[in-house]
Amino acid sequence: MAATIAPATGRAADVADVSSLALSATYSVEATFGWEDRQASIHTTAVVTNTARWPVSAVAFNLATLRTGHAEVGEVTADGAPAERLVDDQTIVVPLASVLGPGDTTTIAIGYTARFAASSSANSDTWAFARIDEVLTAYRWIPWLSRSTPFDRPNVGDPFVTASSPHVAVSITTDREITFAATGQRVGGSGLTQAFEATDVRDFNLAASPTYRTRSVNVAGATVTFFYRTLPADSVLDTAARAMRDYATKIGPYPHAQLTIAEIGPWSPFESPAHFWLPDNAPMRLLPWMVAHEVAHQWFYSAVGNDQAREPFADEAVSDLMARSLISRFVSSPCPVGRLDHSIYDIGECYPWVIYVQGVAWLRELRDQIGGDAFWGALARYYEAHVGGLGGTHEVLAALASVAGQDAVDYRRFPHLYPPRVISLPFGPNLL
Numbered sequence: 530m531a532a533t534i535a536p537a538t539g540r541a542a543d544v545a546d547v548s549s550l551a552l553s554a555t556y557s558v559e560a561t562f563g564w565e566d567r568q569a570s571i572h573t574t575a576v577v578t579n580t581a582r583w584p585v586s587a588v589a590f591n592l593a594t595l596r597t598g599h600a601e602v603g604e605v606t607a608d609g610a611p612a613e614r615l616v617d618d619q620t621i622v623v624p625l626a627s628v629l630g631p632g633d634t635t636t637i638a639i640g641y642t643a644r645f646a647a648s649s650s651a652n653s654d655t656w657a658f659a660r661i662d663e664v665l666t667a668y669r670w671i672p673w674l675s676r677s678t679p680f681d682r683p684n685v686g687d688p689f690v691t692a693s694s695p696h697v698a699v700s701i702t703t704d705r706e707i708t709f710a711a712t713g714q715r716v717g718g719s720g721l722t723q724a725f726e727a728t729d730v731r732d733f734n735l736a737a738s739p740t741y742r743t744r745s746v747n748v749a750g751a752t753v754t755f756f757y758r759t760l761p762a763d764s765v766l767d768t769a770a771r772a773m774r775d776y777a778t779k780i781g782p783y784p785h786a787q788l789t790i791a792e793i794g795p796w797s798p799f800e801s802p803a804h805f806w807l808p809d810n811a812p813m814r815l816l817p818w819m820v821a822h823e824v825a826h827q828w829f830y831s832a833v834g835n836d837q838a839r840e841p842f843a844d845e846a847v848s849d850l851m852a853r854s855l856i857s858r859f860v861s862s863p864c865p866v867g868r869l870d871h872s873i874y875d876i877g878e879c880y881p882w883v884i885y886v887q888g889v890a891w892l893r894e895l896r897d898q899i900g901g902d903a904f905w906g907a908l909a910r911y912y913e914a915h916v917g918g919l920g921g922t923h924e925v926l927a928a929l930a931s932v933a934g935q936d937a938v939d940y941r942r943f944p945h946l947y948p949p950r951v952i953s954l955p956f957g958p959n960l961l
Contacts, residue, residue, distance in 0.1 A: 787803060
């Protein structure tokens with residue numbers, strides 16, 4: 530879940546769309562965060578391997594702080610030599626001096642400065658990179674392999690798609706003592722510098738505060754830690770634990786050794802690999818749903834990725850069915866019946882009601898038709914086939930059709946996917 534649109538900057542007319550989703554990279558990040566002056570300086574070194582079957586001549590990185598944090602890109606190098614960089618909306622495209630063949634590796638370093646927002650509202654995206662009162666947030670702040678993806682949209686959709694990384698190392702130096710809740714595990718540091726590592730993640734996000742308290746539980750082979758200030762820790766952890774046990778049974782094992790949950794300001798819940806945010810003003814009647822939904826994203830969006838901008842049904846509808854089935858709370862849509870293959874760009878304020886609520890209703894009807902064991906078994910096979918890679922709406926429907934039969938899956942709500950493309954299981958990660 531994301532907030533709404535930031536002020537437009539416009540796409541660069543002279544930059545071609547580039548996809549680097551078939552590549553792989555490890556990241557090493559050194560950052561300095563100023564709590565008092567709200568200034569950030571970030572230097573990222575990405576070791577990029579061409580894991581595609583074709584040569585590439587440019588590499589695309591997502592950097593949302595180009596839109597949320599007034600980021601200014603500084604020096605960019607490729608294999609130690611100065612490199613050109615083309616900034617397009619929230620994407621940095623780095624043309625390579627020589628073609629990168631299959632199996633070849635290049636090291637790209639990107640430095641930039643940014644500014645944490647000092648104020649925000651739920652109707653702005655600036656809270657995703659902000660230090661407001663006693664909470665700091667940083668979302669999609671590391672340049673990460675992606676494809677050219679517009680940031681602006683008329684709703685709360687997530688305008689992101691990124692490739693999973695086998696290893697990320699992050700070192701952050703601050704000007705005062707603060708506690709970080711992050712995607713990775715804290716592995717060391719001294720003084721005001723803290724170091725983190727993460728494996729098999731498709732982004733690395735964090736929240737921080739000098740006033741965080743923590744409480745932890747062990748569940749499904751993982752340690753779940755809640756970094757909180759005012760929200761009820763026992764309630765949040767109880768729902769998270771129930772969700773992790775349920776989803777691990779239905780879909781597959783939770784893929785990390787830890788899960789961190791961070792209370793942020795009065796904005797929105799937001800998913801990250803092995804980490805998610807909860808707003809401090811969450812209504813108590815909605816808090817269990819928020820927790821259950823964000824935990825579900827650990828399976829769909831995080832472990833099994835998809836293009837969240839162009840095919841949001843694949844993670845949002847599936848995750849919301851998991852969450853609402855857990856808490857036994859379903860809602861009706863006030864919006865007209867709509868297509869379920871919408872992108873976030875071609876549907877307005879009805880986006881969550883159509884993709885989430887109507888999407889859940891469509892999935893629930895199919896589940897009731899074929900039975901829970903067959904339904905969850907199909908999603909478990911989809912998860913197993915795509916974990917660590919990218920799936921999508923095509924692949925979700927194919928997995929369901931593999932157990933329900935092609936005729937049983939009603940494609941009328943997916944007109945852009947009709948006639949259906951037949952995909953035999955098991956299938957490998959769809960990296961494009």
